[in-house]
Amino acid sequence: MPEWKIALLSTVGLLSLLVIVGLLTLPHYRLTQVAKYLRATLEDPERELKVPRTLRGVGSELSAVRARLLLQQSELKREAQRQQELIAFLAHDLKTPLTSVLGYLELLWDEPGLTEEQRVKYTGIALNKARRLEELVGEFFDINTMELALTKRESVQLSFLLEQLADEFYPLFASRSLTCQPEVEPDLVVEGDGDRLARVFDNVLRNAVSYSAPGGPVLLSARREGKSAVVTIANDGLEIPEKELTNIFQKFYRLDAARSTRTGGAGLGLAIAKEIVELHGGDIRAESTGERTAFVITLPLQAGK
Structure with a gap:
């Protein structure tokens, strides 16, 4: 499981535990303060809020919630960056062989005076480049769909x-x-x-x-x-x-x-x-x-x- 998903599950679990503990041990006005602090933290985890003196008893738990939210946010940004890189690399690596395929096919289409030997040569090159495209697409597919488990043993x-x-x-x-x-x-x-x-x-x-x-x-x-x-x-x-x-x-x-x-x-x-x-x-x-x-x-x- 990706780290950001683990972080999210941990955060949800900690929030649930905190609420349960709070309901059992905190008076109503303190629960209201906890809810207010958590809401502000969820809206902007990067903003460090000063825990009120009245909440010092649960200050470490609240800080842990913020730390996990920041970790989750960092992992989400990293995943988004990885997806952007994937698209950029995909475009780059597919462009060269695709350009070759199109170039040789256009040559075969536009030049009726080519000899049979030339046609065989250019068709072979276009076919090899097309096969390279197939291999590249297969690699990208594999790296993005590989399950983190073995389905066959x-x-x-x-x-x-x-x-x-x-x-x-x-x-x-x-x-x-x-x-x-x-x-x-x-x-x-x-x-x-x-x-x-x-x-x-x-x-x-x-x-x-x-x-x-x-x-x-x-x-x-x-x-x-x-x-x-x-x-x-x-x-x-x-x-x-x-x-x-x-x-x-x-x-x-x-x-x-x-x-x-x-x-x-x-x-x-x-x-x-x-x-x-x-x-x-x-x-x-x-x-x-x-x-x-x-x-x-x-x-x-x-x-x-």
Whole structure:
């Protein structure tokens, strides 16, 4: 549950408790003063009111009400700011591929003298840009609709899942002349949503491919450590400064400050991965030393496995 909702529920609960206590212990004229103070606080929580001497017995409770209202107000402002940023980033990230799609379609429509080879080329580019648009819209949808609960819990053969993903990524690795030799311990089983977990490793692998130096290795390893499975995905490329290692899991964060479309994403892949991992009671972190960057994902193993 969002913090601002928790704050609101706490405030309502405290107000109810205060009223009950007041009805039992305060004379009528003091209850009137309490009601007046609470009304003024609700209308303008930022205005600090001096508690009358006659209300000193409940002064701390009244101050707590004001503090919770201020917290609620701050969270509401933060949520509104987040929604504004979402709209701004959505417009920015969709504009470039959409402009390309429209440009090439207009070219195909307006230039009847294009050769068949040119038509095939421009149609292919427009199709790729349209697919990128679909991916971006999907990322925005996922980050805004993801429930803070797992609706599906099943045994997930993590070892098999990782081996399968490595095979599926072979064409993408080959396109960048990358090599990947999985080192996966067998029989690693976790509990949760297999589709969502596949999304985690898919996102992190795509990130590794995007930022790998051409021709380099991509490491994919998984091992058992106590009651947890530890998956490491690493690649060689530019070092990530230490101060940036936690930022890369924030929504819309991109290492390239200009937010270029080189990687084709909206800066949501790692944020989505973090959400899913934490839903499964796990942890994800990034490490970067020299030219090697690694993402380490820890998930609790299924009991008895």
